[in-house]
Amino acid sequence: MLLLHRAVVLRLQQACRLKSIPSRICIQACSTNDSFQPQRPSLTFSGDNSSTQGWRVMGTLLGLGAVLAYQDHRCRAAQESTHIYTKEEVSSHTSPETGIWVTLGSEVFDVTEFVDLHPGGPSKLMLAAGGPLEPFWALYAVHNQSHVRELLAQYKIGELN
Numbered sequence: 693m694l695l696l697h698r699a700v701v702l703r704l705q706q707a708c709r710l711k712s713i714p715s716r717i718c719i720q721a722c723s724t725n726d727s728f729q730p731q732r733p734s735l736t737f738s739g740d741n742s743s744t745q746g747w748r749v750m751g752t753l754l755g756l757g758a759v760l761a762y763q764d765h766r767c768r769a770a771q772e773s774t775h776i777y778t779k780e781e782v783s784s785h786t787s788p789e790t791g792i793w794v795t796l797g798s799e800v801f802d803v804t805e806f807v808d809l810h811p812g813g814p815s816k817l818m819l820a821a822g823g824p825l826e827p828f829w830a831l832y833a834v835h836n837q838s839h840v841r842e843l844l845a846q847y848k849i850g851e852l853n
């Protein structure tokens with residue numbers, strides 16, 4: 693995101709320097725004249741006859757704003773959605789009907805959708821249903837890889853009390 697912001701600012705500064713115009717953007721809102729005919733909105737740099745460059749800059753700035761707003765939304769959602777579960781709640785989820793939950797450290801995961809996709813077969817993952825993964829991961833060391841943890845992170849539903 694910082695690189696995108698830096699690129700926008702540098703591009704804006706470069707455009708203003710090349711045209712030797714102030715870096716102030718002038719926006720003329722869409723309005724109607726006396727005949728009530730709508731006019732096209734125009735976005736130009738001061739002293740610039742071409743509105744294309746102004747529209748590009750405005751589109752870039754709006755896109756940057758959308759990216760920043762989306763990131764803020766994701767951060768807030770992640771903070772608000774953390775649910776705390778007890779060991780008893782986790783241990784009651786051991787079947788496809790109730791959901792298959794497991795823990796790793798202090799995190800709780802609903803792996804119901806992943807059971808049939810487990811490379812070692814569903815029966816191996818069902819051994820950990822309702823409980824911790826650590827004893828099984830110690831036995832099957834292949835799980836101690838970053839891509840396995842990234843895959844598991846997609847199924848996180850909360851934290852263990």
